[in-house]
Amino acid sequence: MEVENNQELLCIKGKNRNYAFDFSCVQEICKGLEMSEIPCLPSLFAGVCNYKGEIVPVVYLEEGDGGAGDEMTLIFHYKEYYLGMLYQGKTFILPAENFTVIRQPEGELTGGIWAGRAMLQAGGELYLQADPEKTIQQLADFFRVEFLRKTY
Helix, strand or coil, rough: CCCCCEEEEEEEECCCEEEEEEECCEEEEECCCCCCCCCCCCEEEEEEEECCCEEEEECCCCCCCCCCCCEEEEEEEEEEEEEEEEEEEEEEEEEEHHCCEEEEECCCEEEEEEEEEEEECCCCHHHHHHHCHHHHHHHHHHHHHHHHHHHC
């Protein structure tokens, strides 16, 4: 079975797993964005940054990331929401035809914070094809309902 996206996937090797993102809501890859920490946020949040006049919440690629000087921020845009993802390491692009779908989600397929579309295999390595749209929507719901209820 082949990947739905017939173009290319943006790949990042994390500490615990590999991730693949299609370009549907990738806005930009930025280096050196200044982060402002926000108290009381869950540990998966790096803080917020200013991206072209927008205050953007930033999450770690994986929990426990952070602290190295070579961090990059991947900015996603979906509907009226922006989300930044702080990660270390290099990104690379693989053609979608290099991937084989190993598992489609039966319910929830997650990689920490990231909702997943599928588990993919390419070159002997496994990748979680992350679903940024669903992840952004889940985070928006979390802030609208859960976080505001617990803090106010």
